[in-house]
Amino acid sequence: MAATMEATVTWRDGLVFDGQSGTGHAVVMDGDKAVAASPMELVLMAAGGCSSVDVVSILQKARQQVAGVQCHVKGERADAIPAVFTTIYLHFLVRGTDLAEHHVERAVALSADKYCSVAKMLESSVQITHSFAIETE
Incomplete structure (x- = not known):
């Protein structure tokens, strides 16, 4: 059986999003690169x-x-x-x-x-x- 991975991305505000992996690790993403990596x-x-x-x-x-x-x-x-x-x-x-x-x-x-x-x-x-x-x- 193939391994499955999951993640959830939630919009915070502006172009800032919180990403959470299926294993519970988090990352912030920013389309404007002002507060986090794009x-x-x-x-x-x-x-x-x-x-x-x-x-x-x-x-x-x-x-x-x-x-x-x-x-x-x-x-x-x-x-x-x-x-x-x-x-x-x-x-x-x-x-x-x-x-x-x-x-x-x-x-x-x-x-x-x-x-x-x-x-x-x-x-x-x-x-x-x-x-x-x-x-x-």
């Missing part, structure tokens, strides 16, 4: 978050001494409405001790090509690229 910004954060979960998990399984992972995500949007993302670029900064470059490269590639559900969902309409850098502690 839904499109959340899409970028979701891509970066999903990929980061994969990268950390893969590196830990490879017994790499990871101390931190930061993913900078940049999205380019179409000029016309709907202003969908046309490209998304993810750059990972991986910090740790004695990190093997081939393990980091493999983790980023596996996330992008196989594991990241958000990236896989978007890739049919968005060109997604990635890179990484390693910072030794």
Whole structure:
């Protein structure tokens, strides 16, 4: 049986909405970006978050001494409405001790090509690229 997820979005005022996941977690969204991230910004954060979960998990399984992972995500949007993302670029900064470059490269590639559900969902309409850098502690 397929897994089911649910969420509820409730209008607060203006263009501000409260989102609540089926697991009880909340997020605020703002179409004007005055008090919270916009839904499109959340899409970028979701891509970066999903990929980061994969990268950390893969590196830990490879017994790499990871101390931190930061993913900078940049999205380019179409000029016309709907202003969908046309490209998304993810750059990972991986910090740790004695990190093997081939393990980091493999983790980023596996996330992008196989594991990241958000990236896989978007890739049919968005060109997604990635890179990484390693910072030794």
